[in-house]
Amino acid sequence: MNEILEQTLAALADPNRRRVIELLCDQPYTAGELAREIGLSPAALSRHLRVLKSIGMIAEVPLYSDARLRAYALRPQPMADLKTWVTNNEERWTRQMETLARRATSGS
Amino acid sequence: MNEILEQTLAALADPNRRRVIELLCDQPYTAGELAREIGLSPAALSRHLRVLKSIGMIAEVPLYSDARLRAYALRPQPMADLKTWVTNNEERWTRQMETLARRATSGS
């Protein structure tokens, strides 16, 4: 499933979606609150939520007080998977540097 | 400089550029080798290199054997910055969970 990693990267490349994620890091928000907070039309925000939902970065949380409100909460898995990929990448690069250093000191 | 983070995410959202990065994790490659390895036209690959260069993810390495060849090597800083951002995000989310758990056990 490298597809999810790709979609996670694409999702996070948008500043408004990053804003959504950062807000949801602190607490769940309704769609309307997010739209107001970020300064987007409800329609525009809804489309961003759809993207984030489709890759499992957020999930709806039922709000029993008023079923018109739809709250969203962060799902940490995609971000965790991204972290794993970035970390592996870094480790691989570090190994490369070590190999080059070893070659340099011990002569070709 | 949140701009670089954004451009890093956008750069990595493309599978061919991710492939370039993963190859360069192991060793430097010339533009031609990358094009062959990835299966892209030299022109298409060159444009990807331009993107990666513009955000400092790769740098040209002089090849004294033949100045027609341009080798590229990975610069780890943008990936490291991305890792920092992802890690901070995860920590913030973890704190949120702890807060919610504390509220749940100690009663509102």
Next chain:
DNA sequence: ATAATATTTAATTATATAGTTAATTATTGC
């Protein structure tokens, strides 16, 4: 000098994405 090689750039085309406004769906409260 010139043919061949390695790469980049320019011009163009096709596709994807983000935003807008208007319409739609679902729910609340009178």
Next chain:
DNA sequence: GCAATAATTAACTATATAATTAAATATTAT
């Protein structure tokens, strides 16, 4: 039932991105 509210979806527009082919630049080797 019906107006008001919350959110999503549809249709459309504008912009960005990726690929292709052709042309340009720089370097090597004959």
